[in-house]
Amino acid sequence: MTVHIIGNEGDYHSVAVHWGLKKLGLHSHIWATPGYRQSQSMTMKYPKFDIVLGGVKLNKSDTVWIRRPLLPEIHPNTSDLDKKFCTNEYKEAFDGLLNSFEYVKLCANSYKAQRQMERKAMQLRIAFDSDFLIPKTIITNNQDEAKEFINQLSSSCIYKTFLPHIWDSEEKRTLNMTATTKINIDDLNDAFIAQSSPLILQEYIDKLHDVRVTVMGKVMIAVAIVNKNKLEAPPVDWRPKHNHTPMSIVCVTIPEKIKNKIILFMERAGLAFSCLDFSIDKMGEWWFLESNATGQFLWIEDDEKKLNMLSIFCSFLSSGDKNFNCMKINSSINLIEFEKSEEFINLQKTSKLGGQSFITKE
Structure with missing residues (x-):
């Protein structure tokens, strides 16, 4: 069998696992994304389950680890007029490929499930349905709803983001990134705070x-x-x-x-x-x-x-x-x-x- 790592050769986890699998005597293959280079080639044939990634054939008995794929890379000679078209075509082909991996013996994880579980609202819904305790939470872009939520809590409130983000200012030479932080009702006195981007507010667990x-x-x-x-x-x-x-x-x-x-x-x-x-x-x-x-x-x-x-x-x-x-x-x-x-x-x-x-x- 072959273990296909959908990651990249600059990722510590991908390379470490690739090395470990080889130590186990297995064939391991790191493939990051489709693109114009030969190593980035991808082929899917139907109706047979026939997929080739960078010259390496994928079999149903193989394992796929969808680590952290890179964005498709279009040819540098692509004209400005065609770049959007080519980017979208690569994206659609890549999405189809990623969704095809769930048919192998082990896929960690199904791309469909992985994308769904990137959504914090879905995580909380499934956690609640699985009988976990979850903190009181509100997701909103409404200032009044947000302030009312904080006001009704008996504990502190925290703010978290949907996705990580880095603000990199070369001019000010600063680097700031998102973090989970405590927030109080006065922080929301300006309606712009909630209106500019939705908030995730959550009861802080002592x-x-x-x-x-x-x-x-x-x-x-x-x-x-x-x-x-x-x-x-x-x-x-x-x-x-x-x-x-x-x-x-x-x-x-x-x-x-x-x-x-x-x-x-x-x-x-x-x-x-x-x-x-x-x-x-x-x-x-x-x-x-x-x-x-x-x-x-x-x-x-x-x-x-x-x-x-x-x-x-x-x-x-x-x-x-x-x-x-x-x-x-x-x-x-x-x-x-x-x-x-x-x-x-x-x-x-x-x-x-x-x-x-x-x-x-x-």
Whole structure:
């Protein structure tokens, strides 16, 4: 079998997993996007299931991991008049290709399910239907509705965005990015705030800490993200780019009732892989926050070497089983060994980043 990674050769996760799969003796192939180069070629033939990506044939018995595809790349000689047409044609062909992958033995994840689960409103709906506790939430562009929501809360309120975004000002030499932050009613006194873009406002859970659960088939690995200084309150957003408080991770056991809800959530969402975020309140209750079907997971091993996330994920992809339930670990497949490899050296050469900055926590 072949594992097809729909990612790119400048992505740490894609290259690390590609290296790990080769260590397992499997054929692995990274293909980023259709384009004018020979390596970007794609062919789909019907009525047979016949797909070729960059010269590599896709079989029904193969595994596909839709990591983070790049946008199609049109030929540089395309005239300005034709660029929009060619871009749209490539996009339509690529969408058709991505939706065809669900017919292989294991697709992590179905493109249709992955796109659906990028929508935070859909995540909350399926989480509620799976019997998770979810914070009170409003999605609105109405100033009065937003202020009324905050006014009725008995706790603090947080604001989060639908998608990550970076404001890069060369003139001011500043770089700002979206983060989950607390918001109060006075922040909405200007109607423009809500009218300029819809808001996601959510009840803030008075938490002990947050928990990240990485789900691979039926395997679930949970870590609590805790302050190294136990006297400090947990941050609203624990991700390092938003939080300057030193954090550490601790392995935690998932309660059986939460495991069952996660299984139900994954089935209803149509996902084989995802990273789920929870807040644990002071009564020990688990509150669902969100799901990231293309989430990062190797940072967990980078922080805690005994959690061999790379080896487990490679075993998951190589199993070809969406119900994968085996914590099989190959001790030679780990980040320390990967970062000694030729693949990692090449990754450093082709990227502006170096070393551990490759691994972001999101």
